[in-house]
Amino acid sequence: MNNQPPPKSGAPLIIIGAVFLIVLIGGFYWYSTSRQSPAAANNNRAANTPKQSAIPANAPQGANPPNMKGSPNAVVTIEEFADFQCPQCANVYKMMNTIHASYGSRIKFIYRNFPLTQIHKNAYDASVAAEAVYLQDANKFWEMQNQLFTNQAVWSNMPDARPTFKEYVQKIGLDVVRWETDVAGMMAKNRVGADMERGRALNVGGTPTIYINGQPVSNPQMSVEGMRQIIDAELDKGAAPAQNPPPAQPANPSNANSNK
């Protein structure tokens, strides 16, 4: 055996340093360009994205009436299946706010609960909490949605997030006692269950899953720019309402019956 120490060389340290810099600068550059032009970055992957089927006419209706904003008579219907604990859904939530601000009453937006209960321990409770808010005041559902998505990092990993949800209900100014009764009851749970049943029937495999006029939005299109293109095309066509359109929201949601 040769017991002489290996010759000293700076080469490995130079290579290691170079790789470190390449990874750091390259990663940051990639991140910056992707953030600046999401549509361009996404378009490259369009061909490889798995396709989701269109909504069949006989699919279960989901919660009836649904959580809906925009105009019930709009020619473009956006239906999103989301999970309050899913980080990507929180990002899409911001996109949807931008879309909604741009199109207003020209679109109809429907939010469907699809909590991925196997991997998100608080997602189902979050959906029930939001639906209990809906039962008290349909418009406040969107405020609760805002609380849940914007504070997602706060409650996601809590062993029991329900006390935190209660704080959100207090913050948006609802009757907390009634909300607690609704959370414990079956109506909110049935609404969540109905949405999940619709999602499962449509083979929703993950969240967020978005349909525009009954047609699934592929992953590469899931950006503000990508969805704008689809919505604009549908508006240009003066498209017919989505297949199996959910009924319009009643004035008093508290009296709405669950469809289960």
Add this chain to the structure above:
Amino acid sequence: MTPEDDNRNEAIGRPRYARSALAASFVSLVGLADAVYLTVHHYTAEPVPCTVIAGCEQVLNSAYATLGGILTAIFGGAAEGIATSGIGEIPLAALGGLAYFVAFSLALLTAYGNTAMWKLFGIHMVLLAVFTGWLIYLQGFVIGAFCQFCLISAATTFTLLAIFLISKSPFRIRL
């Protein structure tokens, strides 16, 4: 390589484990590239395209995709402080990238003659392989979906471990 090859290599000035270490450094770069890809996608919030199998989104959006989720899964409520802090938001892919960069550095240092690093490389890979095994279990039995990029990472880890074990085996094949 055989022990005789090692002796011959050393006699001609080529460090022990040089070829194995060089191979390991190249394989580490594959894992590093995969981890960088997933990390960038995490921070840009772009969906990761699943071209071979479905389920990337389910895995990458799961609670286990971040350090906070992993700590909560291992330590339960005791990790709540860290899990809900900014540190808890660090994606697991970024930590994977760091692990592959360490593996790359150790392998390269070995290839250039610092053979003491090969033992550290081995310890590093054994720990990484155990953790990877647990992540595969999570995908298969807890999340119920597999992410192809996570599987590429797992394959990289096990390949690196195999390279190390083969280099230490008395029945080494000729590389």
